[in-house]
Amino acid sequence: MNILAIETSCDETAAAIVADGRRVVAETIASQMEIHAQFGGVVPEVASRRHVESVTAVVSATFAKAGLTWSNIDAIAVTCGPGLLGALLVGVSAAKGYALATGLPLIGVHHIAGHVAASFVETDLAPPLLALVVSGGHTELLAVEPPLTFRKLGGTKDDAAGEAYDKVARLLGLPYPGGPRVDALAAEGDPTAYAFPRSLLEEDSFDFSYSGLKSAVHNELAKRRQRGEEIVAADVCASFQAAVVEVLVDKTARAVRHTGLSTVVVAGGVAANRGLRQALQRRAKEDGFHVHFPPIQLCTDNAAMIGAAAYFYAAAGRAHDLSLNAYATLPL
Ligand code: KG4
Ligand code: ZN
Secondary structure (H helix, E strand, C coil), rough: CCCEEEEECCCEEEEEEECCEEEEEEEEECCCHHHHCCCCCCCHHHHHHHHHHHHHHHHHHHHHHHHCCCCHHHEEEEECCCCCCCHHHHHHHHHHHHHHHHHHCEEEEEHHHHHHHHHCCCCCCCCCCCEEECCCEEEEEEECCCEEEEEEEEEECCCCCCHHHHHHHHCCCCCCHHHHHHHHHCCCCCCCCCCCCCCCCCCCCCCCCHHHHHHHHHHHHHHHHHCCCCCCHHHHHHHHHHHHHHHHHHHHHHHHHHHCCCCCEECCHHCCCCCHHHHHHHHHHHHHEEEEEECCCHHHHCCCHHHHHHHHHHHHCCHHHHHHCCCCCCCC
């Protein structure tokens, strides 16, 4: 089954053709990163306009790369939320147009279901399993059940993990997007230089909180700047990352014990984080569970993951009709 998938929830206009939910036949990603970097973050109106300009070209380029036509496609998938509403609407409208023109089934996919399904590409993984979702908008521990439904064990009470990375980067004057830069600097720093708080670690909960950690970094930097003391950005990054990673790893290991699920997939932009990858892999070996990180290019927003997720719904006979809408917020 070949699925043509479209993703426009934020600042990437992406399309992919995915075979049987596992193999990326072709994909195209038009990134708007450079445009938004000038503004220090994604400007929603600019993103929507760019998606309008790019979406059909991105779909056509994907067909050309695959050497396929619409006659080779079995279903159309699109991210229908959550995300920037104006951005989502471009992808959803395009997908509905293609569905109307071709008569193919239309499958709306939750963006986070897509991030989780990135782990199914080129693997034989399938639900039931556990998912740790760490992106710019989400931090969640989820029990994933067949065909691809979600039971939330816990989530963030304030910022998402990626958001915390981006805010700390901003406090250090690092350019957008901050996460990868903090990650790179952390590799050169001393993780014990600053004793930043590990939030909610003591409680028997699967929730996360980053506001205390963010304030601690802010206060430490302000104090040092006031005293005219040197700030070693690499040490701040390493210490911040150590605090984030310790909590993520600890709660994930606890969720494995709690659910009895022995496979963990990590999803979202922060799954690209090298510190998290190393620490979680080490813990998995110690505790005897299996952890899978998708390849880096599948961790950030892309359409292949949307096609992979849609396959599980299509195989279960689920589809939407042309009344499918876009939603800025959407429960899993
Ligand atoms: O999943 P994603 O591409 O977008 C959504 O939020 O849906 O995640 C983007 C987030 C940003 O906050 C970015 O700073 C963070 O993921 N990120 C990282 C790394 N790469 C991306 N955070 C930490 N370490 C990284 N290597
Ligand atoms: Zn995302």
